[in-house]
Amino acid sequence: MAPSPRAGKPLIVAVVGSGPSGFYAASSLLEQTAVPVRVDMFERLATPWGLVRSGVAPDHPKIKTVSGVYEQIAAHANFRFFGNVHIGRDITREELTARYDAVLYAVGTQTDRRLGIPGEDLPGSVSAVDFVGWYNGHPEYADFSFDLSGERAVVIGAGNVALDVARLLCSPAQRLGRTDIADHALTALRDSSITEVMVVGRRGAAQAAFTTPELRELPEFTESGVDVDPAEVGPQPGEEALSRAAKRNLAVLRGYADTPAAPGRRRVALRFQRTPLEIRGDGRVEEVVFARNALTVGEDGWVGAVDTGERETVPANLVLRAVGYRGVAFGGLPFDERRGVIANERGRVTGAEREYVAGWIKRGPTGIIGTNRKCAAETVARLFADLAEGSLRRHDRGVAFDHDVEIVSWLLERQPHLVTEEGWQLIDAAERAAGAASGRPRVKLVLTDELLDIALERQSVTPR
Ligand SMILES: Cc1cc2nc3c(=O)[nH]c(=O)nc-3n(C[C@H](O)[C@H](O)[C@H](O)COP(=O)(O)OP(=O)(O)OC[C@H]3O[C@@H](n4cnc5c(N)ncnc54)[C@H](O)[C@@H]3O)c2cc1C
Incomplete structure (x- = not known):
């Protein structure tokens, strides 16, 4: 019999990628009330926001203000950000699916x-x-x-x-x-x-x-x-x-x-x-x-x-x-070579049990930032439908499993230079302060070592 979506511990979801589609997916996951959800977001860079930081042109500052929305999502009590973690290099896909009830890839087109x-x-x-x-x-x-x-x-x-x-x-x-x-x-x-x-x-x-x-x-x-x-x-x-x-x-x-x-x-x-x-x-x-x-x-x-x-x-x-961005195959997931996207049906990865996609890697590099909101919402709706139908089954973790603690210690083993939301806030503050001093919105730190120096010196990496 299909488990009741309302029963038991929260649904624990990993979102891979912190661009617009990753944040909109996190938002859709967290804002519904039928099922308690926890979201851990993984980002290979030390900084979030995907192409809003590294694609949108610097002379379009108004468009970048959408990052304020992402900051609000990141402030949700059931959300965590783990930067400087490259899925596929620091951690495998299989390791994620073994620990999370669902994994949603929002990795964009690289x-x-x-x-x-x-x-x-x-x-x-x-x-x-x-x-x-x-x-x-x-x-x-x-x-x-x-x-x-x-x-x-x-x-x-x-x-x-x-x-x-x-x-x-x-x-x-x-x-x-x-x-x-x-x-x-x-x-x-x-x-x-x-x-x-x-x-x-x-x-x-x-x-x-x-x-x-x-x-x-x-x-x-x-x-x-x-x-x-x-x-x-x-x-x-x-x-x-x-x-x-x-x-x-x-x-x-x-x-x-x-x-x-x-x-x-x-x-x-x-x-x-x-x-x-x-x-x-x-x-x-x-x-x-x-x-x-x-x-x-x-x-x-x-x-x-x-x-x-x-x-x-x-x-x-x-x-x-x-002449267009293009997605790359990821971790052995089925890939549609013609379209350059992970093969999926309305967001569920084709043939996969607990894996989903959103954003450019789901539908290709088209549309504006806001298009990713609808795209991510469709994927999250698919995920909850699967949960209700029983085709998405939660892991049986047992009462002794403490997700908050276990994940952080495991991650630190894999990536000692983990950047948390607090670490990112320190980077953000440093960049904005440097910008304020020179009449710019921010002066970006470009080298990963510089970014890590700021984040790791003062952030405290502790479970939620
Ligand atoms: C040059 C350019 C300019 C643009 N300008 C505008 C504009 O002015 N207005 C507008 O509305 N839209 C603009 N867009 C479109 C907009 O940026 C996209 O719609 C949007 O960023 C797509 O979101 P996404 O989350 O799917 O991908 P992305 O924004 O690319 O985010 C993907 C994230 O996943 C991370 N990631 C990738 N692989 C891994 C991995 N293995 N492990 C962990 N993390 C990973 C990446 O580092 C990145 O942070 C522009 C796009 C480009 C390319």
């Missing part, structure tokens, strides 16, 4: 999609994942360096990450200096010689995945404006049937095409209907060869791009590919 063209691995051809991690002070990208000594950078991709990267490359250093950008990136961007960032999309202007506010704010953030070729934003195939968002984007792009970029030092050039065919150079990137595309409309209204045979060669010293 890599990017490749272009698959010759020259992609030449020095100077880099992934936006690396560049974004670097300017946002992600410890694993702290040692990266990017050659910003050329005049032109090409960004392949027509989504918001491409716009973030282009904006950061074109922002006046004075403006960036008021943000929480990593200090090493601020210095490098201040000294950058880049005067043009060309953002290139494969299909037409109306098919770009930019969101309108991000597109509209570009001139405000750059020194000399945005360059759009009027020929590329004229009447579009299937224009009548375009979504409202696409029509809004098109209107903004046409405005740019009508306004010649003011003379200045740096500009963003938005170009469409081009597919990169090859990145060339003698030992490093020197130029990109593009196919020029024509647009076709299918019977279903889908607008596609076909190669016209025309070629265009664009000199550039830096090529950034921003």
